[in-house]
Amino acid sequence: MTKIYVLALLLLILSRSCINTTTALEESPLQDFEAVPEIKLNSIKITLEHDSVLYDPRTINVFDSIAVFYDISGVAGFSMVNLLNGKLITRFAHIGDDENYDINTLSLSPIKGSTKEFSIYEGAPPYRVFKYNIDSLINSKTYSPELVCQLPKEVVFETPLVESDSVILGNITFTKLDNKFFGIYNLRQKTVTTGIDVPKFSSRRYKQYYQDENISWVKAVLGSNIGIRPNGREIASFSKRGGLFQIISIENHKPKVLTEKLYYMPEFVINEISENITKSMYTKNNKYGYNNITVTEDRIYALYNGKLTNTPGVESLSSNLVLVYDWAGKPINKILLDDEYYQIAIDPQQLSTSPN
DSSP, rough: OEEEESSSSSSEEEEEEEEEEEEEEESSSSGGGTTTTEEEEEEOOOOOOOSGGOEEEEEEEEEETEEEEOOOOOOEEEEETTTTTTEEEEEEETTSTTTTOGGGGGEEEOOTTTTEEEEEEETTTTTTEEEHHHHHHHHHOOOOEEEEEEOOEEEEEEEEESSSEEEEEEEEESSSSOOSSSSEEEETTHHHHEEEEOOSOOOGGGGGGSSSTHHHHHHHHHEEEEEOTTSSSOEEOOSSSSSEEEEEEEETTEEEEEEEEEEEEOOEEEEETTOOOOOEEEEOOOOOOOEEEEEEESSSSEEOOBBBBBBGGGGGGEEEEEEEOOOOOOOEEEEEEEESSSSEEEEEEEEEEEEE
């Protein structure tokens, strides 16, 4: 049975029941999910050992009965929790470690083909990627992760994935090379291959987005959630802002779009804050995209938001709707959660979620 874990200073397991329903249409992915089955989930509480197990959890990844939270405590970047008893196992990526982390820029991703390893990417200079082994992290008080590489400064990835011992790939935010949207870094040859253009929206009001001086802003504002098929070469990429999804494959060491759909672009303006400093700001009409995704061999689970950025309070950052796709991008069903949450995660047996 599929299970979902939810974080809110407590954990919930959700069981499912199926019904058929319809959703009001709008300019969004919902129009493609109008006629698919809906799965409703009801929750059962799992209480954490005490309130200080988690501080400020922002993301969740699940490995069997272990959850790893990006949970900035002030001294560490991540907290590892036993989901069976709610107890803290360890905290890691500390300030002052030999790696000298900037804990405010870290992101964690599962490593393809492994249930016991994950990578951590430092999204600021020096743009390092580390590999962690879960068993070693739990059992050794002096464990140090493996430094996979330091990525070149010419290319800034959103959240790169370790695809193999020789390849790191992911969406590109800023690059001095070209205006492409996706990059592959060869660890052995130390070369970067880029490909895939930012999809163009038909409305002329977005014409300025595709000018050379603005395209990097579009890539950064769209953001990306990516996941790689466990036993395949397909990559799912879903935008955090704006309504865009792409299914990508790697052929002859180059990225290729298998299918994509652009429902709406993010709405933003670029303001000059001071000399040589500019900043993007969302307009009142901007809508969020997909909060995050998680994948299995057969399915892509996307937590779809679709709310206006100026929605009051934390409600703008959360959602109760999971859209389920196959690896051809075809809508399969939708999962309606019993509350609104910020993140979801899956391991091979269970679907897991985290609230705002």
